[in-house]
Amino acid sequence: MPVGNRVFLKRELPDKELVKAFSELPAANVADAMGRLCALHSDIKLMSSPSKKMCGVALT
Structure with a gap:
């Protein structure tokens, strides 16, 4: 199967x-x-107003 x-x-x-x-670092710096x-x-x-910061791993 191709990569x-x-x-x-x-x-x-x-x-x-x-x-x-x-989570303590600005996303732009990372x-x-x-x-x-x-x-x-x-x-x-961001189109909404979450009350908390989000930080985690993602599968893209």
Whole structure:
């Protein structure tokens, strides 16, 4: 099966402590440190008003 069409049923997740450490950093700083790879375009804006910050892992 081609690389782009594989389905992984299990994946390793980062430690909860690492995710918590990232929660203290501004998203733009993290994106800059990653060379802007895997970051949303700045034109994409939040459409709601959550009362809490969100930080976690994502499967994209």
